[in-house]
Amino acid sequence: MRPWGVLGVLSLALMLLGVDQTVLNVALPEMQDDLGLGAAQLQWVVGAHTLALAAGVLAAGNWGDRRGRRGALIAGLVVCGAASVLGAVAEGPTGVIAARALMGAGAAFMMPATLSILVHVFTDAARQRLAVTIWATVAGVGVLVGPVLGGWLLEHYSWRACFWGNVPLVLLTLLCVPLVVPPCREEEAPAPDPVGLILSSAGLSAVVWSFIQAPARGWTDGVVLAVAAVGLVLLAVMLCWERRAPAPMLPLGLFRHRGYAVAAASLSLLFFALVGSTFLLTFYLQGVRGMTPLGAGRTMLIGGLGVAVGGLISALATRRAEARWVMVAGLSSCAGAFLLLAGTTTGSGAGRIHVFLVLVGVGAGLTGGPATGLIMRAVPQGRAGVGAGVNDAVRSLGSTAGVAVLGSVFNTVYSGRMAGASGGGSGQGSGGGARDHLLSALAEAKLMAASAPVGSTGGGQSRAHRMELARRLVDDAAQAFLAGLRTTAWVSACVCVVGVCLVLLALPREGRKAKAADAVAAPVLTARPGEAG
Structure with a gap:
């Protein structure tokens, strides 16, 4: 047993x-x-x-x-x-x-x-x-x-x-x-x-970094492409080394x-x-x-x-x-x-x-x-x-x-x-955070609704408008x-x-x-x- x-x-x-x-x-x-x-x-x-x-x-x-x-x-x-x-x-x-x-x-x-x-x-x-x-x-x-x-x-x-x-x-x-x-x-x-360990670790890290940073920097960004290329080269060198290593x-x-x-x-x-x-x-x-x-x-x-x-x-x-x-x-x-x-x-x-x-x-x-x-x-x-x-x-x-x-x-x-949505990332009242992540958009919509003015007729109309913007941001x-x-x-x-x-x-x-x-x-x-x- x-x-x-x-x-x-x-x-x-x-x-x-x-x-x-x-x-x-x-x-x-x-x-x-x-x-x-x-x-x-x-x-x-x-x-x-x-x-x-x-x-x-x-x-x-x-x-x-x-x-x-x-x-x-x-x-x-x-x-x-x-x-x-x-x-x-x-x-x-x-x-x-x-x-x-x-x-x-x-x-x-x-x-x-x-x-x-x-x-x-x-x-x-x-x-x-x-x-x-x-x-x-x-x-x-x-x-x-x-x-x-x-x-x-x-x-x-x-x-x-x-x-x-x-x-x-x-x-x-x-x-x-x-x-x-x-x-x-x-x-x-x-x-x-140790040589294989260093080459594989550096190569993997470079490739993963480039994929994670690409949406923010752009897929054609020079730094992203350069880091990805370096990572792939390091991984290729690692494979060549592994074939000949004792x-x-x-x-x-x-x-x-x-x-x-x-x-x-x-x-x-x-x-x-x-x-x-x-x-x-x-x-x-x-x-x-x-x-x-x-x-x-x-x-x-x-x-x-x-x-x-x-x-x-x-x-x-x-x-x-x-x-x-x-x-x-x-x-x-x-x-x-x-x-x-x-x-x-x-x-x-x-x-x-x-x-x-x-x-x-x-x-x-x-x-x-x-x-x-x-x-x-x-x-x-x-x-x-x-x-x-x-x-x-x-x-x-x-x-x-x-x-x-x-x-x-x-x-x-x-x-x-979100960049193309009418009530989203490019819409009135919303910032770049809404384009970054869903939770940022939800937090921004909540803040938008909470800060809407109340009291006068004009303020009430402004509040209704901002509440509508918040709702559209959430939906988008x-x-x-x-x-x-x-x-x-x-x-x-x-x-x-x-x-x-x-x-x-x-x-x-x-x-x-x-x-x-x-x-x-x-x-x-x-x-x-x-x-x-």
Whole structure:
């Protein structure tokens, strides 16, 4: 029973990571009011975590293989706890964004450690597949539990409590890990690759910065184009370096395994669509539908339940069906969900969002488990940390790119609609803030209505006029927001369809050759690593 106890502690750590990623989503409106965040800064609050995770997870996985995976998990927990305290006491946007980035760096050590320890503990192939499916399901559920916890904390405290709330979870996990999780490491793991780490981190940061800043500066702005070009060049140099490095951080040879490459690409596409679009749901639920933070969090929890159901179905289906058909069903469910979201209007009822969350949750649950299993089966256990790091990296890269790209597409559509609206960004009485974000437009309309003069007949007419301007500003902002949401939903649906085609056309069938390959790989996958560290 000890392996299942280990899985329980690892699931607690993984749940903490999922909550960390999304607990602030429902707090973004309050944070914008308190700290004066702009649209780009809101994206950085979310994107800094996933960017730091994506940039560091491969190197952190290698570090765990060499120095000890349990030690890597503990180190990540300590960093996340310290970052939570720093975020809670931050006085401005820079401090919050820096704390989020530090939390992402801690997560980079934790995520690959949880998955590689799991593979080390579960040596039986069937139990290992089930454990990996549970791992992927918990990861998805944690992401959607975050908004519920964040909403409850906001109802009783403030956005700072979303940071403070991590501290007891970190302490509880730190107490359990040394007692339950066994030490494991690989004595012959490759040496670190600092050059690859620096090139990938700088390249990713430059590309993400350019996408986030493009709506404000303009897509043809010289600085935006120059930074994007520098980022792409750095990433190209990194790939060339990894091909020739004696101990590459990113083992490109693994991508020659078609099952590995297709599974990694599918996960990246899934998280691109999932995180990029659901990032906007918080503002839709609170800004357009007028929900409280707790109400928005409870609504998002429907998606978490969908992920749990999808993970259970996936665990049962992969016993009888090929992983490719389970993944196709999952990605198709997500595509259908985004098509449903693309039809959202101001008159749409809550049922549309509920169905969307169920479909996208079930789809994510169906896809995540089999894709993660394919990735880990292609990696020798001696490099389980790197394999887990690649799994986490493609998720984080997809998430980061989704927030940056879809957020930028949304901001471009929203700003364009508001600039041309009669009562919006260019209308009388409204300022540039209304063109920046929905919440700025709502706050401006509220101020406009509150400052309308009353008393005399002339004043009454002026008040009626300003009240009408405020109403038109709210309507125009809602219409502009929904136009941006529909556009991002269409893009997300297309991304999921690309994932379906990729799996159908490129993922190898699990026939006799695949079973023979698994039989050859089994001794490698079940070899016990060194017990030090």
